[in-house]
Amino acid sequence: MNIQSKLSADPVGPTATRRDLVVGAIVTSSALLVGCSPMDLLGLGAKKQDFGSFGPFIKIGTDGVVTVISKHIEFGQGTHAGLAAIVAEELDADWSTVKVEQSSANIKVYANLLMGAQGTGGSTAIANSWMQLRKAGAGARAMFVNAAAAKWGVSGKEISVKNGVLSHASGKSASFADLLADAGKMTPPAEPTLKDPKTFTLIGTQSVRRKDSKVKSDGTAVYTQDIHMPDMLTAMVAHAPLFGAKVKSFDDSEALKVKGVVQVFKISSGVAVVAENTWAAKKGRDALKVTWDDSKAEKRSTPEIIEDYKKISAAREGSKPFDVHGDVAKGFDGELTKFGFDFPYLSHAPMEPMNCVAQVDGQKVKLTYGCQGPTMDQMAVAMALGVLPGAVEIETLFAGGSFGRRASPSAEYVVECALIAKKVGGFRPVKLVWDREDDMTGGRYRPMVRHDLAIKVGADGYPAAWRHTVVTQSVMKGVPMPQGKFDATAVEGALGSPYLKATPVVDAHVAIADSPVPVLWWRSVGATHTALVMEHVIDQLAAKAKIDPADYRRTLYKKAGADRHLAVLELAVAKSGWGSALPSGTARGIAVHESFGSVVAQVAEVSMKDGEPRVGRVVCAVDCGIAISPDQIAAQMEGGVAYGLSAALYGAITLKDGAVEQRNFDGYRVLRHNEAPTVETYIVPSGANPTGVGEPGTPVIGPAVANALLVLTGKPTQSLPLVKA
Template identity: 65%
Template sequence: MNAHVNPKTTRREVVIGAAVVGGSLLVGGCSMGDMLSIGAPKDFGPFGPFLKIAKDGAVTVVSKHIEFGQGSHTGLAAMVAEELDADWNKVVIEQAAANAKVYANLGMGVQGTGGSSALANSWMQLRNVGAATRAMFVQAAAAKWGVPAGEIAVKDSVLTHKSGKTAGFGELLEAASKIEPPEKPTLKAPKTFTLIGTDRIRRKDSAAKSTGAARFTQDVQAPGMLIAMVAHAPRFGAKVKSFDDSAARKVAGVVDVVEIPTGVAVVAKSTWAAKLGRDALKVEWDESKAEKRGTEAMLKEYREIAAGKGGDKIKWEAFDVHGTGKAPEGEIFETSYEFPYLAHACMEPMNCVAQIKGGKTKLTVASQIPTMDQLNTAKIVGALPGSIQIETLFAGGSFGRRGNFQSDFVTECVHIAKKAGKGNPVKLVWTREDDMRAGLYRPMVLHTVKIVLDKEGYPASWTHRVVTQSIMKGSPMAPKGVDQTAVEGAMGSPYLKATPVVDAKVAFPDAGVPVLWWRSVGATHTAFVMEHTIDQLAKRAGQDPVAYRQALYKKAGKDGARHLAALQLAVDKAGPTTTPGYTRGVAVHESFGTVVAQIAEVKMEGDEPRVGRVVAGVDCGTAVAPDQIAAQMEGGICYGLSAALYGKVTMTDGVVDQGNFDTYRVLRMNEAPTVETHILPLTGPPSGIGEPGTPVIAPAVANALFAMGRPATTSLPFVKG
């Protein structure tokens, strides 16, 4: 990624901000980041856009990534604090403004949080910020004291010299701010870290969230604020044909009713008035282009496509084809797996505050992809994207839902503010039912697998077909080749690497149901298919599932080495003895650069599986914050287990059947297992951790049930009905 350099730009701005553009600078011309950031704030302090140091020495790290429970704010701050040698107890975090040029996710090219990339894409960027700033303070102290810089030590925001001289950051602030930063600051060797990788790193937002001081979008209050709710069509793709708002306008507190592209909005002085007004609306919908099929009919079509009966309208795209030639002979194993639509079911439903006043637009919202929200808002209000101000708040979860190409709930709010706000801030509120029925689900998926086994019981050929909707089709990020979000986890699997002949393809039939990435995206189903299939093959071969995997990882060579290590760690830590009354199941999977092995202990309680203990072995590169990694494993496993046990969105004649947690059951606290997390002691850049724990638990549970002697699981959720 490149960036235009203004002739007046100082070397300090270039050096400290160099990691923003990956160190690659373009003189002349204009980059995408430049264009998207026109009108955005440009004034940063002497230490660049990621760091502020106050006169009292207080250190503020500016986070370009949103905090929605994954702990990224704390991890990002620790990277800076480690290289800066700042007093961790006095480090605070501030959310960055929306600015695609300065605060781009280096893996995405726009400002956004997702793909478990927050720490991974910031690793070198923020370490360089901390190291460069430390060097500036050291040079300032050396000049002031008349001593060599190499003789100055820094610890907990205090610089010291063997002569006894000391000074805090605050004392040297003015002098340090005038020092030119080094072009290539010296970074610490991992063995010298005193903060990264230690349990000293604890969440910086826990206290505020525990006391209620933390600010979420639903908490926002402002003079003259209006509240809006939207009546959406019951079927996806339907549009407003006509509506009668006479009864709605009679509700006390309702101030306006307006049509927007996605429905009819009721604007009121309170949430309750907005709801009552919406309930009183009479809307007639044009369903000529609506999706009217139920999920059973759609799944039937998927089965026909997988069987080769899709006709000319279906195009199969290869995601792994190798070793083609004469098909081997041997025992044949065949199976299929079906996965339902899933809702994200965030604790905080979608909401947004928009204000259009004096030619300026401000959004106050938990923005997961600020650049996308700026772009979509700019189209509505007729402004430059960079001029759209976004105050990004904490979010009560996302799991992918708050970051989508159309900025659905954000643009709804902007449309309403434009039509009915009259300069006042407008808060859009979605109920749980709105959130559950508005779409953007994890896609429904069908896999079929046909494997020919060699004489030792290992795969000699592997034929794999996947049928699902494409998340990326028609999006600004539409791929030129196969949509890898649908097959990641199967594509590149060490099991396929270990198989001599592979024919793996995917088909993307169209459907009117809006779909989106869901925590761990393609791995949500590919992990299950690959790992549950392996246990069935191991049983046919008369082998222990762990030993069978180990043999395949060795066959895969370097592509299986990390899986082998993570599996061995989990096995060692689980110990030889299973908890009485429970049966063990194992699964190993890589997603977002991280390999996770899980051993789940499962028993049946009536007709429902109960997971008592999960042991996880994790390979995630440098463990920046071990305690937070453990927390993410616990949260990810519970989230994945919830979906595996109960998660299912269905439609009858195109109308979603589920509306709240009474019909979309989720895991309760008393059902949560004990999770033990063990991390391989590695160096190198950190990889993702927010999502990789999620997809592994479902196959681990399925494999435990299979080990009990129960039939293989060919569809989720485990609990039917």
């Protein structure tokens, strides 16, 4: 999000100008504002929130039922259950009755401790909450123990807690409900004693299951799309057919004739049609005639962009080094093996297209939707409406998937809804509905990427010198987050790779290309392409050296000191029966990749069916630190494999003269039931603090399949998707 251009582009009310500048200053130079923390500034305008006796993460009812407040959204990854289990473990609550509630938007209390702002992403929900929630749970437990000790006249050390019941050897016993009032008066210890993870009774067991499966199986779970409020209007927006185009003029005469259409007006992103219901809004939008100014729009087609990227790569135009070590001047003398890869734009295509419900009345703003990044969205809406960010109240609902899509720094669909609600005014609720076509043609794609490599192979068959150039758009462009010397998210996975560490001479650069096509993080971000490049190159080098690809990796991991890579590799090798015979026409491929602090190895069994690769069994080994919910870790590996496989086999958004060619699931093919593999998940035992599982399973399957195809067909993969349209 370019805050300054937004400031000038989006007209705001006269009362708002100064505040906008304040907010703009916060966002663009928060580090320079001495004496105020960004959290204070980004929370400006927030109502003071009072929490109960047990703090902002725990509520306990008079019936003793424990409710854990989740600062993170639940949109599939089992986060709610995982966070609740952390609290329940330390509190010794009765897990079977523990409930989860979604927190409000409040950066001061509910910031993601790895982001410095409230938001869910980067597979950090569990990792950043781990100590925070353990302390919250242990603190509340201590309050109950102290209350019981005082009441019974015994030492707290003699009291045990199990399933929400405190007991003493004397036979005295009381539930959380019995002791609630007394416990609430206790002062929580500043540094509560935490359990030794070896004594956990809930964490790591099969008891840690989802809390939302029932409501998600009977149709009662509430998503943004399901919100109905009294007097609510529904809006759809006619968006530009080309990225970077703007409304020149529009004719709404036919649209206004549609029964149920209430209002039609221009907003910064297009022309809004506001109606009494969704169908009327859609018919009204269909009847609009809009003329677009496309003078600054992207008009290239995909093949031209690929050629442009190749040129940038060859010339290393404006590139920046991300890993350069060894004697680069002499290291590349002699024969080099070259590799090139092209990756397309990808749509996230979550099942629930983007949407939002907004109510605006002057400085009063309420948003109700599946909000992934409360702080980012508050900032963006504050800028657009001219209100203080903390004054933007957000009620977060379940979201029907995201995979990164709802963490859009420009919050374009949220802002769109807020602008429409402002125009409607009077705090009247407006639900913005994007249909699948809006969603799929609306950009915020995983960027296109080009990789070029030139590798000198040593006499031992292992890389002696590795030259690598990555060309892509930057998802960090204009994002109000610290910008490093280069966009690390564009190369993560190559950056930090044990293969580069094990190679004596490395010359790796990244060059950022530009386009009006908006790009965004997409489940596993840089790893979506770097994992395929690194892992597929390794198999080709191993084949050239006539070394088994698992052995080849072992050698390099040992050289690089990559113990966790080695451990997942060995586990996957053992569980998959690596090296054993397979039916004719089936081959195995292996890949190992670290992302977001977790390391995953996958072995895929691949055959060809009707001319297309078909993946049968996938053996997945994961090291994600202490496993909180083995079942949900498995679910994320299964889901990550399906999501990554869908992209590797079929995923591509292509442009023709700038226009997106895929508008819905008929053009953008996704993995379906009959194409889904069976994933077996094995977890490496670990005592380390937990890392994430939402993303790390995703990028590994593509290269595992490409490596199996290399065995099966002898042909290396040079571009995705594997199945050409």
